[in-house]
Amino acid sequence: MNQEHRITPAMILLLAVASGLIVANLYYAQPLVGPISRATGIDPGSAGLIVTLTQIGYCLGLAFIVPLGDLLENRRLTVTLLGATSLALLGAAMAGNAATFLAAAFFIGLCSAAAQVLVPFAAHMSAPEHRGQTVGTVMSGLLLGIMLARPVSSLVTDALGWHAIFYISTAAIAALAVVLQLRLPQRRPEGRYRYGELLASMWTLLRTTPVLRRRAIYQACMFGAFSLFWTTVPLVLASPAFNLSQTGIAIFALLGVAGAIASPIAGRRADQGKSRSTTLMALLAAAAAFGAPLLLHGSREFTLVLLVLCGIVLDMGASGNLVVGQRAIFALGAEMRSRLNGVYISIFFAGGAFGSWLGGWTWAHYGWNGVLVAGLLFPLVALVVFATERPLNASD
The missing domain is CATH 1.20.1250.20 (MFS general substrate transporter like domains)
Known part of the structure; x- marks a missing residue:
């Protein structure tokens, strides 16, 4: 059917x-x-x-x-x-x-x-x-x-x-x-297809599909930043600077889910041919989420509210960019959507795993400011790659 x-x-x-x-x-x-x-x-x-x-x-x-x-x-x-x-x-x-x-x-x-x-x-x-x-x-x-x-x-x-x-x-x-x-x-x-041919074709898709490679790089950077933040922010919230309980940390994480509202909005903008501008907004949002705590300082309450807002903004950027990327690769053909999605998710998931590891390592060696600098590097790398994208291909 x-x-x-x-x-x-x-x-x-x-x-x-x-x-x-x-x-x-x-x-x-x-x-x-x-x-x-x-x-x-x-x-x-x-x-x-x-x-x-x-x-x-x-x-x-x-x-x-x-x-x-x-x-x-x-x-x-x-x-x-x-x-x-x-x-x-x-x-x-x-x-x-x-x-x-x-x-x-x-x-x-x-x-x-x-x-x-x-x-x-x-x-x-x-x-x-x-x-x-x-x-x-x-x-x-x-x-x-x-x-x-x-x-x-x-x-x-x-x-x-x-x-x-x-x-x-x-x-x-x-x-x-x-x-x-x-x-x-x-x-x-x-x-x-035979199963072996199906698996072999995934490498061919990655090698021959520039849109897939580019969108995977963007989202690997975004998910790396996302994972780094959410791996380390519970550590800073539990530290003497904030001394939050596990319940308090759970509430903080619950507030961060507000960022998921960006997904359908980003998808609608992509349907309207605004993928390039939506991608740029997502990457800049992630950069702002790490840059703001580096630049703005205040009382414990101010910093806590700022971190909540940064968590929401980062989640909006990561979820919005993810949807734009999937919309782009799914437009490449119904017969290969599952393989395209498998390659795309695998690559950005690897970025997330690297971000989690880097966050823990940076926290242990350089503290929270080191974590913020490391996190900022992810969207900056994506922005450098984005600067090489030709506008004519942005909505594909």
């Missing part, structure tokens, strides 16, 4: 909620490394594997599972991945030793790549003149999932213990699989 150009507002909302619920699984464990490692007997020196294995699994899912969206029927692929995700989450919830939890963490990341099967699905069902807005709305749901996961898992753990968030997500993902099986239309790709 061909559902192209027939997406409804209810379906857009469903895909946005689904994407957010799925991708949140990647981030639930991040603020819970301490209690999980103590409960499962993970050595303190290896506790970072709790997060790292989830991220490695997700990257492998992007590279080896998401491209299957150009080969297999999309609804069945998505529902199958969600079933596997719910089993992995249940394994994490019930884990009593390090090996079991770490294996579950890997498969949570691997199967959560289902979120990136749904985004091209939404693009496929949208008319070209509304595709950017549709993708923007779905991505706003995904970004809300990223931003809400950490504070929600912290609050649930405070109330019910760390196992609870994984039991809750197990039930939520299982229910989501049933809903998507009932509500999603079938989508059978038209291309006929």
